[in-house]
Structures are given as C-alpha cells and as structure tokens.
Amino acid sequence: MIEVEHLRKVYSTKGSLLNRSQVHAVRDVSFRIPEGGAISFIGESGCGKTTVGRILAGLETPSAGIVRLDGVNIHQVAARERRNLLRKIQLIHQDPYQALNPAYPIEQALSAPLRIMAKQKGDTPRTWIRDRMEEVLTMVGLDPASVLYKYPHMLSGGQRQRIVIARALTVEPTVLVADEAVSMIDVSLRLGVLRLLRDLREKLNISLLFITHDVAAARYLGSGGQISVIYKGLIVEQGPTEGIISRPQHPYTQALLSAVPVLKGLERMGADRFILAKEMNAQSAAETGCLFADRCPFAQERCFSEAPTLIDGDYQYACHFPEVRQVAAVAAE
Numbered sequence: 001m002i003e004v005e006h007l008r009k010v011y012s013t014k015g016s017l018l019n020r021s022q023v024h025a026v027r028d029v030s031f032r033i034p035e036g037g038a039i040s041f042i043g044e045s046g047c048g049k050t051t052v053g054r055i056l057a058g059l060e061t062p063s064a065g066i067v068r069l070d071g072v073n074i075h076q077v078a079a080r081e082r083r084n085l086l087r088k089i090q091l092i093h094q095d096p097y098q099a100l101n102p103a104y105p106i107e108q109a110l111s112a113p114l115r116i117m118a119k120q121k122g123d124t125p126r127t128w129i130r131d132r133m134e135e136v137l138t139m140v141g142l143d144p145a146s147v148l149y150k151y152p153h154m155l156s157g158g159q160r161q162r163i164v165i166a167r168a169l170t171v172e173p174t175v176l177v178a179d180e181a182v183s184m185i186d187v188s189l190r191l192g193v194l195r196l197l198r199d200l201r202e203k204l205n206i207s208l209l210f211i212t213h214d215v216a217a218a219r220y221l222g223s224g225g226q227i228s229v230i231y232k233g234l235i236v237e238q239g240p241t242e243g244i245i246s247r248p249q250h251p252y253t254q255a256l257l258s259a260v261p262v263l264k265g266l267e268r269m270g271a272d273r274f275i276l277a278k279e280m281n282a283q284s285a286a287e288t289g290c291l292f293a294d295r296c297p298f299a300q301e302r303c304f305s306e307a308p309t310l311i312d313g314d315y316q317y318a319c320h321f322p323e324v325r326q327v328a329a330v331a332a333e
C-alpha cells in the first residue's frame with residue numbers, strides 16, 4: 001500500500017538572483033492506494049500530475065510531505081534501502097518509443113533490469129533471466145518468440161507500450177505509475193492496453209496510479225478505485241470513481257467532466273452550459289482565496305478572500321459552495 005501525505009514540490013526556475021521565480025508544481029496532495037487499488041489523477045496540463053508521479057518513482061525529491069510504501073517513509077531510510085523500495089514503484093512513460101533504446105533489441109531492454117536483480121540474488125542461473133523474460137512477455141499478452149529479438153521500430157505502438165509495461169514488471173513492482181500511458185498510441189489500440197493494466201491490477205494485486213486527460217479511461221481503469229481532481233497542484237475533489245463521475249460537487253470537476261459530453265453516463269448533463277475561461281497565468285493565483293475563483297462561474301465574494309479546505313472523509317472536495325450541477329460545460333481552448 002502506498003500513502004502520500006501533504007506532498008509539495010516547489011521548483012526554482014533558473015535566472016539571475018533577482019528574477020528567479022518559484023513554480024508551485026504541487027501544493028498539497030494526499031492520497032492512499034491500497035494493495036490492488038487504483039487512483040486516477042485528472043486535471044489540466046501543468047497542474048502537477050507528472051510531478052507527483054516522478055516523486056513517487058524517486059526521480060524527484062519533494063519539497064515537503066511524506067511518501068510511505070508499506071508503512072516505510074521512503075525518504076527516511078538509507079540510500080540502499082531506498083533503492084530497493086523504489087524498485088517496487090515503476091513508472092510507465094507516456095511515449096513507449098522514447099522509453100526504449102532504438103539501438104537494442106527487446107531482449108536487451110528486458111534483461112538489463114533482470115541482470116541487476118540476478119547480481120543481487122547471487123549466482124542466479126542464466127535460465128532464470130530467460131524464464132522471467134518469457135513470463136513477463138506472456139503476462140502482457142505478447143508471444144516471447146516473436147518479439148524478443150526485434151527492435152523497437154519493428155513493433156506497433158501498442159506492442160511497444162506492452163514491452164514497456166513488461167519491463168516494469170520484471171522487477172516485481174507493487175505500484176505502477178502510468179503517466180498518460182495510452183495517449184501516444186493509436187486509438188484503436190488503447191483499449192487493449194487499458195484492459196491489460198486493469199488485468200495486471202487484479203491478477204498481480206498491483207496498486208495503480210493512473211494519470212490521464214481522458215475521463216473515460218479513468219472511469220474504465222479506476223472502477224472500484226478513486227479519482228483525484230487536481231487544480232494548480234491542489235486536490236480540489238477526491239473520492240470514489242463512480243461517485244465523482246455521477247455526482248461531481250466541485251465546479252472544476254463539473255467543467256472537466258462535461259468537456260467530454262459524449263461520455264456514457266453523462267448524457268443527462270445537458271441543461272446548462274458554462275464556459276471555463278482560459279487561464280491567464282498558471283502561477284499567479286491569489287494566495288488568499290480559492291485558486292479556482294478567477295475562472296469559476298459560481299464564485300462569490302467569500303471565494304476570493306478565503307481558501308476552501310478539503311474536508312476529510314471518503315468523499316472530499318474543496319469548495320465553499322458545492323452543488324451537484326447538471327451542466328454541460330465547454331472547456332475553452
């Protein structure tokens with residue numbers, strides 16, 4: 001199980017001392033994913049989704065906050081133990097082509113992490129590596145004999161993404177972070193990869209953090225799990241997937257959901273329309289009020305002076321005037 005508490009990440013942008021500015025990539029994000037559970041992050045570009053994923057995978061250090069894996073704070077253990085813990089959290093990159101070295105056959109991509117494991121285990125026979133490669137390829141629905149000696153460019157986008165997933169599985173992870181994992185592959189192949197991630201979650205009891213722009217994908221993968229809606233590095237609404245999709249309370253969630261009016265189950269949202277204004281400056285939000293107030297069609301005076309806090313519970317939202325609205329919003333480009 002993975003638990004994240006009050007994660008925060010501030011980047012200082014380069015520049016002279018005088019014009020150096022700070023980017024609040026992640027302001028306050030807390031969540032937990034039980035074994036075999038799933039959480040989907042949805043939110044606009046730049047809201048901090050990838051940053052959270054990279055922190056979990058150990059590629060960034062948080063400015064504040066706690067990440068616990070099976071009860072152990074991964075930033076409070078010795079480097080060696082941290083490496084072992086971090087191996088349990090594997091990141092699946094959005095672009096499978098970039099994630100695989102074009103100069104090496106698939107066999108190399110898969111055996112590299114296994115050789116490191118074999119070394120740690122002592123005198124593991126070569127057949128162990130071979131067997132494990134075949135095992136993970138079969139798990140992701142590929143025929144080992146027909147892909148092992150091919151190069152990445154000889155495979156389809158869907159196959160390449162399956163190889164990337166297979167490589168993540170070689171080290172027996174307990175958490176997968178799939179960051180826009182299907183956005184770069186052909187639409188016709190997406191459902192297959194989503195189905196694979198869902199199966200892995202169920203069969204291997206893997207916890208899944210699924211980062212996406214696609215609410216339909218979040219719904220498909222996250223059934224029985226949770227959705228976190230993120231705005232400017234803050235969770236504004238979080239709760240059971242089905243609840244968030246059928247009865248969103250926060251105007252931002254409503255806008256995100258109804259930007260995909262064809263989504264099955266949302267058809268009834270046809271009553272009103274509201275336009276979500278284009279954001280003026282991602283980082284300029286007033287620090288005193290609600291970060292969403294300047295774009296919110298329902299904002300009132302209080303929203304500009306007092307920041308709403310996320311109320312505790314299974315279903316959380318940060319809004320002074322929550323209301324289930326039957327809206328069909330159009331998110332302006």
Ligand SMILES: Nc1ncnc2c1ncn2[C@@H]1O[C@H](COP(=O)(O)OP(=O)(O)OP(=O)(O)O)[C@@H](O)[C@H]1O
Pocket residue numbers: 011012013023024025026043044045046047048049050051052282
């Ligand atoms: N290394 C960095 N240095 C400075 N700023 C950064 C760095 N990495 C990310 N940021 C900034 O942090 C914010 C959050 O970025 P992040 O990549 O996490 O967003 P995202 O939600 O994944 O967006 P997208 O949907 O486009 O992938 C952005 O404003 C981004 O420009």
Ligand SMILES: [Mg+2]
Pocket residue numbers: 049050051179
């Ligand atoms: Mg991203």
